[in-house]
Amino acid sequence: MRRKRLGILSLISLVAVVVLSVGLSAGTSSAGTERAESGKRIFFLPKLIGVNVFTENGKSAKEAARALGETVTYNGPTEAVAAKQVPFIDSAARQGYNAIVISANDPNAVAPALKRAQQRGLKVISYDGDVRKDARTIFVSPPKASDIGAFQVEWLGAQIRYRGEIAILSATPTAANQNTWIKFMKQTLKKRKYRNMKLVKTAYGNDNPTDSAKETQALLRAYPNLKGIIAPTTVGISAAAQVLDQSRRCRRVALTGLGLPNQMRRYVKKGCARRFGLWNERDFGYLATYVASLVLDGKLTGKLGESFRAGRLGTRRVVTSDGNSPVVVLGKPLVFTRANIDKYNF
Amino acid sequence: MTRVLLRLVLRWETLLIVAIVGGGIWSATLSEFFFTRINLLDLATPYVFIGLLAFGLTFVVIAGEIDISVTSILAVSVVSFAQLLDHGVNVWLATAAGLGVAAALGLVNGLLVGVLNLPSLAVTLGTLAAFQGLAFVILSGEGVAEFPQRYLSIGGGYSKQELPHALVLLVAAAFVLGLLLHATRFGRYLFAIGSNREAAHLSGVPASRVRVTVFVISGLMAGIAGIAYVGFFGSARADAAQGSLLDVVTAVVLGGVNIFGGAGTMVGVFLALILVAVLRNGMQLANVGGDTQNIVIGVLLLAAIAAGNLGRAIQDGSISLARLGIRRRGVIRSDAKEAAIAMSVESQTPKGR
Numbered sequence: 151m152r153r154k155r156l157g158i159l160s161l162i163s164l165v166a167v168v169v170l171s172v173g174l175s176a177g178t179s180s181a182g183t184e185r186a187e188s189g190k191r192i193f194f195l196p197k198l199i200g201v202n203v204f205t206e207n208g209k210s211a212k213e214a215a216r217a218l219g220e221t222v223t224y225n226g227p228t229e230a231v232a233a234k235q236v237p238f239i240d241s242a243a244r245q246g247y248n249a250i251v252i253s254a255n256d257p258n259a260v261a262p263a264l265k266r267a268q269q270r271g272l273k274v275i276s277y278d279g280d281v282r283k284d285a286r287t288i289f290v291s292p293p294k295a296s297d298i299g300a301f302q303v304e305w306l307g308a309q310i311r312y313r314g315e316i317a318i319l320s321a322t323p324t325a326a327n328q329n330t331w332i333k334f335m336k337q338t339l340k341k342r343k344y345r346n347m348k349l350v351k352t353a354y355g356n357d358n359p360t361d362s363a364k365e366t367q368a369l370l371r372a373y374p375n376l377k378g379i380i381a382p383t384t385v386g387i388s389a390a391a392q393v394l395d396q397s398r399r400c401r402r403v404a405l406t407g408l409g410l411p412n413q414m415r416r417y418v419k420k421g422c423a424r425r426f427g428l429w430n431e432r433d434f435g436y437l438a439t440y441v442a443s444l445v446l447d448g449k450l451t452g453k454l455g456e457s458f459r460a461g462r463l464g465t466r467r468v469v470t471s472d473g474n475s476p477v478v479v480l481g482k483p484l485v486f487t488r489a490n491i492d493k494y495n496f
Numbered sequence: 497m498t499r500v501l502l503r504l505v506l507r508w509e510t511l512l513i514v515a516i517v518g519g520g521i522w523s524a525t526l527s528e529f530f531f532t533r534i535n536l537l538d539l540a541t542p543y544v545f546i547g548l549l550a551f552g553l554t555f556v557v558i559a560g561e562i563d564i565s566v567t568s569i570l571a572v573s574v575v576s577f578a579q580l581l582d583h584g585v586n587v588w589l590a591t592a593a594g595l596g597v598a599a600a601l602g603l604v605n606g607l608l609v610g611v612l613n614l615p616s617l618a619v620t621l622g623t624l625a626a627f628q629g630l631a632f633v634i635l636s637g638e639g640v641a642e643f644p645q646r647y648l649s650i651g652g653g654y655s656k657q658e659l660p661h662a663l664v665l666l667v668a669a670a671f672v673l674g675l676l677l678h679a680t681r682f683g684r685y686l687f688a689i690g691s692n693r694e695a696a697h698l699s700g701v702p703a704s705r706v707r708v709t710v711f712v713i714s715g716l717m718a719g720i721a722g723i724a725y726v727g728f729f730g731s732a733r734a735d736a737a738q739g740s741l742l743d744v745v746t747a748v749v750l751g752g753v754n755i756f757g758g759a760g761t762m763v764g765v766f767l768a769l770i771l772v773a774v775l776r777n778g779m780q781l782a783n784v785g786g787d788t789q790n791i792v793i794g795v796l797l798l799a800a801i802a803a804g805n806l807g808r809a810i811q812d813g814s815i816s817l818a819r820l821g822i823r824r825r826g827v828i829r830s831d832a833k834e835a836a837i838a839m840s841v842e843s844q845t846p847k848g849r
Contacts, residue, residue, distance in 0.1 A: 199787065
């Protein structure tokens with residue numbers, strides 16, 4: 151009798167040992183801390199880990215930390231869920247970190263935890279995904295919506311000699327960021343330079359590869375004279391590129407929009423989507439970390455018009471968005487072409 | 497006497513306590529911040545809504561069914577509450593309405609499973625998606641984030657700045673539901689139905705009614721979990737609790753509840769939740785990567801299922817102990833289901849030894 155149960159017990163304890171050793175040995179597989187002798191400790195919390203874009207943000211955060219003599223820890227949940235970001239916020243506060251840099255999955259759900267952290271003396275900087283205004287000091291934002299809209303019209307215009315029928319392939323009709331960008335695209339199209347470009351249709355691919363591909367095919371059928379497509383969504387642009395590539399229409403129909411270099415690389419090299427863009431994820435984490443460090447040093451308080459030097463990015467300025475909350479803008483959108491795309495890995 | 501003592505020592509719940517203590521010691525070596533009073537009191541707070549969902553699910557699983565729609569029920573419940581509040585309804589009336597909606601959705605599951613006799617996995621897979629959609633219909637867009645402080649205090653407040661109200665809620669719920677499960681006739685019916693539904697029905701257990709009731713309990717608990725969720729996170733959105741289903745099922749299975757029904761304790765599920773919270777908290781404080789954390793929890797779950805099945809098969813005497821190098825105990829197979837489990841374990845044991 152005793153021996154049987156000892157068997158079970160030993161099995162369980164064996165498994166427990168395996169579990170614990172896995173945990174210990176692999177402890178820093180994708181998370182990690184950049185140690186510095188002195189300096190402050192900054193916790194860098196992305197929406198989720200294991201995604202190229204955020205990995206790039208994390209790397210550039212550590213690059214900034216090295217330049218500043220601070221310590222950055224990059225860690226987060228494996229799903230883009232606000233409820234799973236909260237334990238990371240609480241544990242960062244308890245470990246005595248000096249600041250948290252966060253891209254939030256839900257601006258409100260992380261706010262109570264961030265306010266608890268602020269009460270313990272931590273500074274909070276949001277980037278990419280903003281949080282409630284009372285739960286952070288400064289928001290480091292992607293390029294301005296007006297720039298994102300205008301640049302995409304220019305990227306397409308340059309490919310089609312500013313002439314012909316064009317269409318927009320968006321995500322969902324309710325996506326706020328998409329609609330803002332489209333509004334600015336329409337404003338830009340009214341300018342003299344773009345007067346010969348005619349927007350014939352705005353289609354919605356629901357940020358789903360299959361739907362986006364179907365909508366692209368429908369556009370090509372319905373508008374045989376279509377000269378170009380703008381897809382301001384990473385899902386949409388790669389689906390459209392695939393359709394154009396497979397139907398051998400890359401030469402006849404130009405494509406631009408917001409895309410990830412890693413997803414678009416082979417299409418760009420084949421001559422599909424010869425010019426598209428995004429913002430520089432490599433700079434994003436760098437700038438947010440710089441802002442955090444300067445706020446900790448008291449050199450940046452978030453007053454309107456305040457300017458500061460952000461390392462290799464040069465001088466930046468604090469502006470305000472709606473509701474008078476302090477914002478630092480990443481910069482202009484970044485364009486990718488065959489010539490520069492291999493320099494980026496996200 | 498020693499036998500009784502040994503049996504007590506080798507209970508699943510005892511093993512969980514040992515694991516919690518072990519996990520605690522491990523966590524304390526990982527991080528100096530683990531073993532502080534404020535951390536120990538607060539480490540389970542982010543998982544309270546998971547625990548409340550798991551308590552409700554425990555009833556369903558012991559009755560031999562499954563309910564994977566609980567996270568969607570939580571979402572519908574919180575957005576209904578938020579929408580009513582937004583339209584000027586009194587906060588406690590809105591809370592009651594949110595609980596009512598949750599129980600009603602549970603009733604939908606219950607009627608489909610208990611009365612129409614549809615398989616619960618298929619039914620709740622369907623309602624998982626349907627209720628999620630319903631939540632978006634009720635409240636699309638950014639969600640609601642303005643709530644009265646007194647309401648938030650239930651799930652997010654602290655007594656004397658250090659005792660989380662949510663923890664009190666969790667312990668109280670475990671106690672009340674534990675009584676319902678282990679000290680009432682209704683509870684005994686559950687175990688009977690979960691062990692063998694036909695036999696239970698023949699011996700006069702109102703099987704359909706009880707099976708409907710467990711889904712209502714599960715739904716209602718999702719509503720209560722919603723109160724804890726909104727209190728702690730201060731946000732009601734249609735995607736609330738999305739991505740948490742795995743954690744809920746983990747707590748139930750790790751708690752020693754037989755996934756085939758008929759066995760399990762409320763204390764076990766409570767302890768399993770604490771174990772997961774201790775390990776997650778320890779790893780978090782040591783900045784262990786989120787991916788590695790998932791591996792550790794996943795392996796723990798697998799180990800629990802394997803150990804539980806092996807233990808049951810050995811106790812039943814239906815597994816060939818000679819193969820494991822242990823002497824056989826002369827017990828006759830009592831139950832077809834146990835035999836099936838034993839067979840599945842047997843097929844996993846290496847042959848030809």
